[in-house]
Amino acid sequence: MSSNISSGAKEIARAVNARECSAREVVEATLARIASVEPQVGAYLSVLEREARDGADALDARIASGERFPLAGVPLAVKDNMALEGTVTTCGSKMLERWVAPYTASAVRSMLAAGAIPVGKANMDEFAMGSSCENSALGVTRNPYDLERVPGGSSGGSAASVAAYEATIGLGSDTGGSIREPAAFCNLVGFKPTYGRISRYGLIAFASSLDQIGPLTRNVEDAALAYDAMAGFDPMDATSVDRAVEPTANALREDLQGVRIGVVKQFDTHKLGNDIDDVYDRALHDLEALGAEIVEVELPTADYGLATYYLIAPAECSSNLARFDGVRYGLRVDGNDVAEMNERSRAAGFGPEVKRRILIGTYALSSGYYDAYYVRAQKARTLVARDFAKAFESCDLIAAPATSSPAFRFKSKSDPYSMYLMDYYTIPMSLAGLPALSVPCGWVTPEGGERAMPLGLQLTAPLFAERALLSAAHAYERATMHASKHPMQIAEVTR
Amino acid sequence: MNYEAVIGIECHVELKTASKMFCGCANRFGAEPNTLICPVCLGMPGALPVPNAAAIEYMIRAGLAFQAAIPAFSKFDRKNYFYPDMPKNYQISQYDMPLTQGGVVRYWLEDGTIRECRLTRIHLEEDTGKSTHAGSNDGRIAGSSYSLVDFNRAGVPLMECVSEPDLRSAEEAVAFLEMLRRTLMAIGVSDVKMEEGSLRCDANVSIRPVGSDVYGTKTEIKNMNSFRSVRRAIESEIARQRALLDAGERIVQETLGWDEANGTTISMRSKELAHDYRYFPDPDLVPMEISAERVAGVRAKMPPLPIDRFERYTKEYGFNVKQASQLIEAPEIADFFDRSVAISRQPQQTQNFVLGDLSRLANESGTPIHESPVTPEQLGELVALVDAKTINSKIAKELLARMWAGEGSPKAIVEREGLAQTSDPAALARFVDEVLAANAASVEEYRAGKTNVFGFLVGAVMKNSRGKADPAAVNALLRERLGG
Numbered sequence: 001m002s003s004n005i006s007s008g009a010k011e012i013a014r015a016v017n018a019r020e021c022s023a024r025e026v027v028e029a030t031l032a033r034i035a036s037v038e039p040q041v042g043a044y045l046s047v048l049e050r051e052a053r054d055g056a057d058a059l060d061a062r063i064a065s066g067e068r069f070p071l072a073g074v075p076l077a078v079k080d081n082m083a084l085e086g087t088v089t090t091c092g093s094k095m096l097e098r099w100v101a102p103y104t105a106s107a108v109r110s111m112l113a114a115g116a117i118p119v120g121k122a123n124m125d126e127f128a129m130g131s132s133c134e135n136s137a138l139g140v141t142r143n144p145y146d147l148e149r150v151p152g153g154s155s156g157g158s159a160a161s162v163a164a165y166e167a168t169i170g171l172g173s174d175t176g177g178s179i180r181e182p183a184a185f186c187n188l189v190g191f192k193p194t195y196g197r198i199s200r201y202g203l204i205a206f207a208s209s210l211d212q213i214g215p216l217t218r219n220v221e222d223a224a225l226a227y228d229a230m231a232g233f234d235p236m237d238a239t240s241v242d243r244a245v246e247p248t249a250n251a252l253r254e255d256l257q258g259v260r261i262g263v264v265k266q267f268d269t270h271k272l273g274n275d276i277d278d279v280y281d282r283a284l285h286d287l288e289a290l291g292a293e294i295v296e297v298e299l300p301t302a303d304y305g306l307a308t309y310y311l312i313a314p315a316e317c318s319s320n321l322a323r324f325d326g327v328r329y330g331l332r333v334d335g336n337d338v339a340e341m342n343e344r345s346r347a348a349g350f351g352p353e354v355k356r357r358i359l360i361g362t363y364a365l366s367s368g369y370y371d372a373y374y375v376r377a378q379k380a381r382t383l384v385a386r387d388f389a390k391a392f393e394s395c396d397l398i399a400a401p402a403t404s405s406p407a408f409r410f411k412s413k414s415d416p417y418s419m420y421l422m423d424y425y426t427i428p429m430s431l432a433g434l435p436a437l438s439v440p441c442g443w444v445t446p447e448g449g450e451r452a453m454p455l456g457l458q459l460t461a462p463l464f465a466e467r468a469l470l471s472a473a474h475a476y477e478r479a480t481m482h483a484s485k486h487p488m489q490i491a492e493v494t495r
Numbered sequence: 496m497n498y499e500a501v502i503g504i505e506c507h508v509e510l511k512t513a514s515k516m517f518c519g520c521a522n523r524f525g526a527e528p529n530t531l532i533c534p535v536c537l538g539m540p541g542a543l544p545v546p547n548a549a550a551i552e553y554m555i556r557a558g559l560a561f562q563a564a565i566p567a568f569s570k571f572d573r574k575n576y577f578y579p580d581m582p583k584n585y586q587i588s589q590y591d592m593p594l595t596q597g598g599v600v601r602y603w604l605e606d607g608t609i610r611e612c613r614l615t616r617i618h619l620e621e622d623t624g625k626s627t628h629a630g631s632n633d634g635r636i637a638g639s640s641y642s643l644v645d646f647n648r649a650g651v652p653l654m655e656c657v658s659e660p661d662l663r664s665a666e667e668a669v670a671f672l673e674m675l676r677r678t679l680m681a682i683g684v685s686d687v688k689m690e691e692g693s694l695r696c697d698a699n700v701s702i703r704p705v706g707s708d709v710y711g712t713k714t715e716i717k718n719m720n721s722f723r724s725v726r727r728a729i730e731s732e733i734a735r736q737r738a739l740l741d742a743g744e745r746i747v748q749e750t751l752g753w754d755e756a757n758g759t760t761i762s763m764r765s766k767e768l769a770h771d772y773r774y775f776p777d778p779d780l781v782p783m784e785i786s787a788e789r790v791a792g793v794r795a796k797m798p799p800l801p802i803d804r805f806e807r808y809t810k811e812y813g814f815n816v817k818q819a820s821q822l823i824e825a826p827e828i829a830d831f832f833d834r835s836v837a838i839s840r841q842p843q844q845t846q847n848f849v850l851g852d853l854s855r856l857a858n859e860s861g862t863p864i865h866e867s868p869v870t871p872e873q874l875g876e877l878v879a880l881v882d883a884k885t886i887n888s889k890i891a892k893e894l895l896a897r898m899w900a901g902e903g904s905p906k907a908i909v910e911r912e913g914l915a916q917t918s919d920p921a922a923l924a925r926f927v928d929e930v931l932a933a934n935a936a937s938v939e940e941y942r943a944g945k946t947n948v949f950g951f952l953v954g955a956v957m958k959n960s961r962g963k964a965d966p967a968a969v970n971a972l973l974r975e976r977l978g979g
Contacts, residue, residue, distance in 0.1 A: 083541045096540065103534050105541060204540040209778035238545045238780050316778055319573050322584035323538045327644070338579050338642075365575070365773035374775060 005029045006493045009074045009168050009222040010249075013115065016073035017063060023056035023073030023117060030075040030119050034166045037490050042141045043151075043161035044120035045080050046088055052119045059115055069115025071229055077167035079158045080121040081128055082108050082213070083202040091204050092124040092136040092154075095330045095349030105202020106234045107171065107213045114229035119167055122157030126351045127321065128173055128206040130154050131181055131422040134410065135353045143185060144488040146451045149407040152182030158216050159186040165493040169226045170216040175206050176309050177402075177426025179214045180438040184402035184456025187440050187483050189473065190216045191223040194464050195433035196241035198227075199234030205320040207313035208239070210430050218483065220439065220474040224249035227466060241464075248467045252474035256290035259472055261459075262297035262395030267425065272404050276455065279442035280401055283457045286480055287399065292472075297391035297398065301383045305428040306420060308384065311364050311377035312431075317354075318361030324349060356416065385432040392462045397472055401425050402438035402456030406446055429460050436460040439473045440482040452486040496741070498702040500733045501710055502662035504612075504671060506696035508654045508685045509622060510553045516621045516652035517544030517587065524691050528645035536650035538582030543779050546571070550652035551783065553684040554594040554619050555793045557654060560678050560800055561614055563598025565790050570782040571619075575773040580624035580644045588655075590774040593618035594785070600658070601802045602674030604666065607809060607816040609802075612671050613659040624649040648692075654685070660699065660710065665729035668698060669722050677801045681826040689721055698725065700732045702740070711736070712746040716760055719753045728753040732760050804829055812842035821850055827865040831874075838875025845878045852892060856899045868901040877905040885915050890962050917963045926964055927972050930955045941977055949973070 005026065007015075015021050034047055052075075059073060078084055081091045083101035090096045108118070125135035133141045133156025141156045143149040144164040151160040155172030159182035162170040172179040174192035183190020192214045200211055215226035228249050233242040261284075269280045288294055326332035326345030333348050335341035350358070364373040391398060404424060413419040429436040438456035445452050457476070461469035477483070515522050518535035534542040558565045572590035598614040625648050630640030656675065662668045676687040676694060687694045701713035716732055719725045736746055751760035776782075801823045808819035822829045828849065835845045849864070853874065857864045877898070881891045886909060894905045894914075902908060909915055917923065930952060931938055937948045956969045 081541075083539075089540070091540070099540070101541075102539065103542075200541075201543050202541040205779075207778075236545060237543050239543075239778075315775060319575050319585050319773070319775070322575060322577065323540070323582065325577065325579075325584055327579045328537060328582065329539070339577070342577055362773065365775055367771045367773070370773075370775070 004494075005033055005075065005165050005168065007168075008219055009071055009217070009225050012074050012168060013070060013072040016059075016115075017068045019063065023059045023063070023115075024053065026073040026075060027052045027056040027117055027119065030166065033164075033493060034120065037144075037164050037166065040142065040147055040490050041144055041160050041164045041166070042139055043077065043122055043157045043164060043166055045090055045092070045123050045138055045157065047120040048087060048118055051087070052117050055112075055117045059117065071111065071169075071225060072115035074116045074169055075119045075167045076111055076116040077120055077122045077158050077161040077170040078108055078118050079124050079155050079170070079172050081124060081173060081204040081206075082171060083204070084108050084118060084121070087121060089121065089204070090138055091128070092126040092138055093349065093351070093354070094137045095324045095345075097138065097331065099330050101202075103202065106199035106236055107230045108202065110230045110232075111169075111171070111226070116169065116229070120161065122155070122161055122170060124157055125154035125178075126354050127204070127317070128154040128175055128178055128211075129317070129353050129357055131177065131419050132408070132410075132413065133157065133182070135351060137351050143407045144490050145187060145453055145486070146407065146449065147489050149409055149453065150185065152185035152403075152407060154178040154182075155190075155216060156182050159183055159188055159190070162186070162188055162216050162218060164488065164490060168217070169222055171213060171226075172216050173203055173206075173211055173213050174426075174430065175210045175212075175313060176430045177423040179216060180402050180426050180436060180456065180458060181422060183216050183438045184440075184454065184458075185407035186216075187454035188216050188218060189220050189223045189437060189439050189477070190214070190456070191227060191437040191470070192430070192435065193227060193231060193466055194241070194435045196239055197232075197245070197435070197464070197466065198230045199237040199240045201234055201236040205316075207316040208320060209316060210309075210313060212430075220470055220477050221249060221252060223437065224252060224470045224474070227470070231466070243464065246467050248470045251467055251471060253471040254475050254478055256287060256292035256472055256475050259292045259397065259468075260295050260395040261287055261292045261472075262295050262391055262398040264302065264391075264398060264400055265296050265298050266300065266302050267400050269401060272401065275444040276401075276405070279444060279455050280457070283441045283476075284399065287476060290475055290479055295395050297395055299384075299387045299391060299428060301380065301387050302428045304380050305384060305431055306424060308377045308380040308431060309423070309427045310360065310420060311373050312381060314357040314361030315364045315374050315377075316361065318358045318365065321350075321354070321358055353416070381431045384428050388428070388432045388434060388460075388462075396461070396465075396468060398460040400458045400460070402458040406444055406453035406455055408446075425458060429458075434460050434463060435466045435469050437469060437473055439477055441480070442482055443486055451489065454482070454486070497705045498733075498737055498740070499705050500663055500665075500729070501660045501701045501703060501713075502664075502668050502729060503660035503699040504658045504662065504668060504696055505699070506656050506672070506675065506694060507622075508656065508679060508687060509693040510550050510652040510654055511683075511685050511693075512547055512549045512553065512652055514547060515650040516547050516550055516619075517650055520650065522651050523647075524693070526647055528643070528647060531647040532649070536582065537646055538584075544587060544777075546780060546783070547652060550619060551594065551785075552793055553652075554617065554654060555785065555790055556682045556684055556797065557617055557656075557679065558595030558598060559790070559794055559797055560682050561595075561598035561600055561617075563595040563614060563617065565595055565785055566592065567785055567787075568592060568782055569594045569785060571777045571780045572774045573777045574620075576770055578623065579642065580626045580646075580649070582624065582646060582649050586620055586623065587777055587780070588620035588774075589618035592782075594783075600671055600674055600678075602670045603802075603805055603816065604670050605816065609806070610667060610670070612661040612667075615657040615659055617654055617656045620653050620655060622648050622651040622653040660701075665726045665733070668729055669726045672696060672722060672725060674801070677823065681798060681801050683798070696725065698729055700729055700736070701746070702733060702736045712748050714746065714748065714760075715750045717750060717752055717763065720755065724753055724755050727758060728760060731758060735760065798826070799829070799833070801826075804833075808842075812846070814842070814846060818846060818850065822846065827863065831865050831871045834871030835875040835878065838872050839878035839882065841878050841882050844882060845874065848874060848878060848895070852895050856895070860899070867899055869895070869898045873898055873904055880905060880909060884965065885909065887916055887962065887966060889957075890914055890916070893962075914963060916965050917960065922960075923964060923968055923972055926956050926959045927969065927976055930959055931976060938977065949977075
C-alpha cells in the first residue's frame with residue numbers, strides 16, 4: 001500500500017483514484033486505528049463500520065469503472081450535529097440519543113459526492129454549546145496530546161479524531177469558535193469559512209445567524225480540499241450565498257510577499273503569560289520573515305463581542321431548540337397533558353448548559369427586555385462588523401491568538417463565564433461573519449503540566465476572501481511546521 | 496340608549512400555491528393524513544425554510560387589489576409559542592415589516608350601497624398542522640384520551656388580513672367578508688372556502704352610544720365556520736353587550752367562542768392569557784427586497800377586480816345588484832360576459848343570454864359556460880344579430896342551442912342557411928296570403944268575432960316563413976288583411 005492513514009487527503013485520493021490502494025483498504029486501516037486508540041480518546045459517539053465498508057466498496061466499484069473523485073476514500077469524521085441519513089444523530093444530547101436522521105445534510109452530501117467516506121459521528125458539546133466537549137451528555141473525549149486535558153469544543157470529537165488519525169478530515173461547526181478553538185487545542189488546522197459559504201441545511205441549529213460548517217484537518221491543504229468540496233450555493237438554505245466560489249487548493253502560496261497582516265491593538269497577548277506571549281511574538285516574526293508587512297489595526301468594539309454573542313446566540317437557540325418537545329421525535333417523558341409532557345421531556349432531555357442558554361435567550365427576547373438586550377446586541381454586532389471592515393482598509397488579513405490558553409484540564413473551568421472567555425478571540429469574527437482559521441503556531445507546557453501542548457494562530461480575512469486566507473496559512477505552515485514538533489500521548493500512527 | 500357597533504375583522508386565508516410556503520411539499524386539501532410532509536414542514540432537526548416566491552407574488556396581488564402599500568423591504572419573524580400541531584414551536588410570520596400595509600376593502604351591501612373598510616395590513620405566515628382529539632364525545636381536547644396530528648397543512652402559506660374597526664353592523668361585516676372572498680378568488684390567490692378552512696375569521700366587537708367617538712371595551716369572537724355564523728355571532732354579541740350596558744354592567748375584554756348549536760357566544764378566557772410571543776427576525780431567512788419593477792410586473796397582470804365590475808355593471812350598464820352580483824360571483828362568467836359585451840355592445844341583452852339561456856344550457860349539460868364550445872365572441876355576435884333585428888329571438892334561441900352543440904359562428908350559420916329575418920313586403924305578403932288561403936275557416940271565425948284565433952294565424956305565418964319573418968310586421972300585415 002503506497003498510502004496510509006497518516007497521509008493527507010490529497011495523497012489518499014491520488015492513491016485511491018490511481019488504484020494503488022482501494023478505498024476499502026483505507027477504511028480498514030482507519031477502523032483498525034479507531035479500534036486501537038478510541039478507548040483512550042473517545043472521539044466518536046458512533047463508529048459507522050458497516051456504512052464505511054459499504055461506502056468504500058461502492059466507491060471502489062465506481063473508480064474501477066473509470067470515475068475519479070477529489071476526495072476518493074478520504075476517511076471523514078462528521079460532527080454529530082449534522083444529519084446523515086440512516087445514522088443516529090444525537091447532537092451530544094439525551095434529547096436525540098436515539099434519533100435517526102431521515103435525510104442527509106447538504107455539506108455531508110457534498111463530501112460524499114467528492115468521495116469521502118464517513119467513518120464515525122463525532123462527539124460534541126451538547127447542541128454545540130461549550131468549549132471543551134465536557135457538555136456532551138453522551139461521552140467523554142480526551143485530547144490526544146494529553147489525555148488529562150480537554151480536546152476543546154464544541155467540535156471536540158471531530159478535532160480529537162483527526163488529531164489521533166481516526167479520520168483525515170473532520171467536519172465541525174463553528175458558532176463562536178467551535179472549530180478554531182478545538183483545532184488550536186489539538187494541533188490542527190480549523191477553518192470557519194464566510195457565513196453563507198457552506199450550506200447549513202441539515203446542520204442542527206444552535207444559533208442560525210452564526211453557525212457555519214467547516215473542516216478540521218492536519219494541514220492547510222486538506223482544509224482547502226474540504227472547503228472546495230463543500231462551498232457553494234444551496235437552494236435548500238436561504239442564507240447560503242449565491243456567489244461564485246474560487247477553488248483554493250490549487251492556489252496555495254509559499255510566501256507572503258506583499259501581504260499586509262494586521263495585529264489588533266486591543267488584543268494584548270502580554271496578559272496571556274510570557275510563554276504564550278513569546279509564541280505569538282514568534283509567529284509575527286515568522287510572518288514577517290515570509291514577506292508580510294505587519295501593521296497595527298484597531299477593533300475598538302471587540303471587547304463587546306462576548307456580551308453581544310451571549311445575547312444573540314442564546315436568543316436564537318431558545319427558539320431553535322423549542323422544537324424538541326417530545327411530540328414528533330426524540331426523547332419523550334409522558335405527562336398528564338401535552339404541556340406537562342413537553343416540560344418533562346425538555347427537563348430530562350437537555351443538560352444544564354443548554355437550559356442556561358435557553359433561559360438567557362428567552363429572557364433576552366421577552367417583551368420589555370427585547371429592546372434593551374436583543375436589539376442592542378444586534379446594533380453592537382453591526383459595530384463589530386464595521387470595525388473589521390475599517391481594519392481591512394489597512395490590511396489584508398488579521399492575525400490574533402485563537403485561544404487565550406492551551407487545552408486545559410477536565411473540570412478546571414467550573415463556572416460558565418470562565419468557559420465563555422475561551423472564545424474571547426474567536427467570537428468577534430463570528431459576529432462579523434468573516435472567514436477565519438486557526439493554524440498551529442507553537443507549543444507551551446502549561447503550568448503544573450508535563451506535556452507540551454499546541455497553540456493556534458488565528459488568521460482572519462475579509463468576507464469571501466477564503467482563497468487569500470488559506471493561501472497565507474499554507475505559506476506560514478510550510479515555513480514553520482509547528483504541527484509535527486511534539487508527540488501525542490497515544491500511540492503514534494505507523495508510517 | 497341607542498348604541499352603534501364597532502367591528503373589526505381578522506382573517507386567515509390559505510394561499511393556493513402549488514407547494515407549501517417554505518418547502519416543496521404539495522399544498523393540497525383532503526389528502527391522507529401525513530402524506531404531504533418532509534423534513535422542513537415537520538420541523539426536523541437541521542431542516543431550513545426557503546420562501547415560496549409564488550406566495551410572495553400572491554401577497555403583492557392581494558395588496559394591489561386593496562390599494563395597499565407594498566413596502567420596498569419586508570422580513571419574516573418568528574412567533575414563539577408551544578403548540579403540538581406547530582412543528583417548530585414557533586410560527587414563521589411577519590411582525591413589524593409586513594408585505595403590505597394599509598389599503599381598503601370597498602364592498603357593497605344588498606341594496607347596492609358601496610362602503611369602505613380600511614385594512615391595517617396583510618402579512619404572510621405559515622399554517623399549522625391539525626389536531627384531532629379522540630376519546631371525548633364532542634371532539635374537544637377536554638376529556639379526550641389522545642390526540643392525533645396531521646401535518647399536511649403545516650407550512651401551507653397563510654395570509655393574515657387585519658381590518659380597522661370600520662364596520663358598524665353584522666350585515667356590513669358579512670358584506671366585507673364576501674367582498675374579501677370574491678376579490679381573493681378573482682385574483683386567483685385562494686379558494687377561500689370556509690368549509691375547508693382556507694378562510695377562517697375572528698371578529699372584534701364593541702358597542703358605544705351613537706355619536707360617541709370613544710371605543711367601548713371589545714371582545715373577540717372565534718370559531719365561526721360560515722358567513723351565516725359570522726352574522727349570527729356578531730348579532731348575538733351586540734345584543735349581549737347592549738343588555739349588559741343597559742343593565743349598568745361592564746363588558747369584560749375577553750375571547751369568546753361561537754356556539755353554533757345554541758346560538759350564543761361562550762367565554763374561552765381560561766387559556767388565552769396574554770402571550771409573550773417573543774417575536775424576533777427569523778435568522779434562517781434573509782430580508783426581502785420588493786422592487787418597484789416587480790410590483791409593476793404583478794400590477795400589469797392583475798385581472799379585473801369585482802368592485803370595478805360592480806360599479807361598471809350597476810352604474811354604466813344599469814344592472815340591478817342581484818344581476819351584477821350573479822355575474823361577478825364567478826369570475827370566469829364575468830370574464831365571458833365582458834368579452835361578449837365587447838363584441839355585442841349590448842350589456843343588457845348579453846346579460847340576459849348569459850344568466851338566462853346559457854346558464855340553463857350549462858346547468859342541463861353540467862358543462863360550465865366558459866368550458867362550453869360557445870365562445871364569448873360568438874355570443875357577442877349572436878346578441879348583435881338580434882339587436883340588428885337580423886334574426887328574431889326565437890331563431891336566436893335555436894342558434895344558441897346549435898352553437899352549444901359546437902356548430903360555431905352564428906353569423907356563418909345565418910348566412911349559410913339564409914336565416915336572416917325578412918321584412919321584404921312582397922315576401923311577407925306571400926307568407927300571409929298563403930296562410931289566409933289555407934285557413935279559411937279560421938279567417939271566418941275571426942271575422943265572426945272570435946279574435947283569439949289571431950295568435951294562431953300569426954304563429955302559422957311565422958312557421959310558414961320558417962321563423963324568418965319579423966313578428967311585428969306579420970302582426971301589422973295580418974290585421975290589415977283581416978280588415979282591422
